[in-house]
Amino acid sequence: MRVLLIEDDPLIGTAIQQALKDASYSIDWTKDGLSGLASAQIEDYSLILLDLGLPKKNGFEILSTLREENSKTPVIIITAQDAIEDKIKGLDLGADDFLVKPFSIDELLARTRAVTRRNQGAASSILSNGELTLDNATGELTKGEDTFNLSAREFALLRLLLIKPGRILSKSELEEQIYGWNEEIASNAVEVIIHELRKKLGKDAIKNVRGLGWMVKK
Numbered sequence: 001m002r003v004l005l006i007e008d009d010p011l012i013g014t015a016i017q018q019a020l021k022d023a024s025y026s027i028d029w030t031k032d033g034l035s036g037l038a039s040a041q042i043e044d045y046s047l048i049l050l051d052l053g054l055p056k057k058n059g060f061e062i063l064s065t066l067r068e069e070n071s072k073t074p075v076i077i078i079t080a081q082d083a084i085e086d087k088i089k090g091l092d093l094g095a096d097d098f099l100v101k102p103f104s105i106d107e108l109l110a111r112t113r114a115v116t117r118r119n120q121g122a123a124s125s126i127l128s129n130g131e132l133t134l135d136n137a138t139g140e141l142t143k144g145e146d147t148f149n150l151s152a153r154e155f156a157l158l159r160l161l162l163i164k165p166g167r168i169l170s171k172s173e174l175e176e177q178i179y180g181w182n183e184e185i186a187s188n189a190v191e192v193i194i195h196e197l198r199k200k201l202g203k204d205a206i207k208n209v210r211g212l213g214w215m216v217k218k
């Protein structure tokens with residue numbers, strides 16, 4: 001899952017970026033309102049984390065532009081203080097949730113999971129398919145009686161497939177969702193991750209649809 005962070009504070013931005021990376025999200029970070037809006041308009045994100053006080057264009061302007069353009073990407077607003085006016089304005093403009101500074105990393109991750117889950121129409125953080133069960137909150141994967149340790153990339157890729165069983169994801173879609181900007185991607189990176197997952201879970205766990213991509217069966 002790919003997340004856009006629009007935040008000009010270097011300390012908060014660095015902390016959020018690291019926390020989301022550790023939780024296997026791919027994250028793009030822009031530090032002013034103009035480039036943030038441009039990124040949100042061009043790229044396909046599962047979530048936008050939006051600071052309000054930003055250089056060049058503030059968070060409210062970004063949110064209202066995106067919603068006017070019919071963007072359905074979930075937005076969590078990061079506010080400096082618990083100002084009720086900001087919350088009302090944000091909700092009216094189409095925000096999905098709020099984080100009030102200072103917030104804990106655990107709260108950031110829980111709200112991120114909740115908002116992206118609602119957007120995908122899932123009721124809980126457990127993704128399951130046949131014998132496979134992936135807990136999005138703890139990162140634990142089980143197959144029948146067995147529990148598996150996944151690398152961050154393996155977890156990120158399998159999570160994308162399990163969100164919508166039956167949907168085929170192409171190599172470029174997977175690359176886009178697993179890697180952020182400035183990350184070197186080997187040409188066979190996706191194939192290597194799939195190979196590792198199949199080694200752990202069995203060949204049939206992930207189906208290759210020739211020429212199109214990969215899926216898990218419905």
Ligand code: CA
Nearest residue numbers: 008051053054
């Ligand atoms: Ca700010």
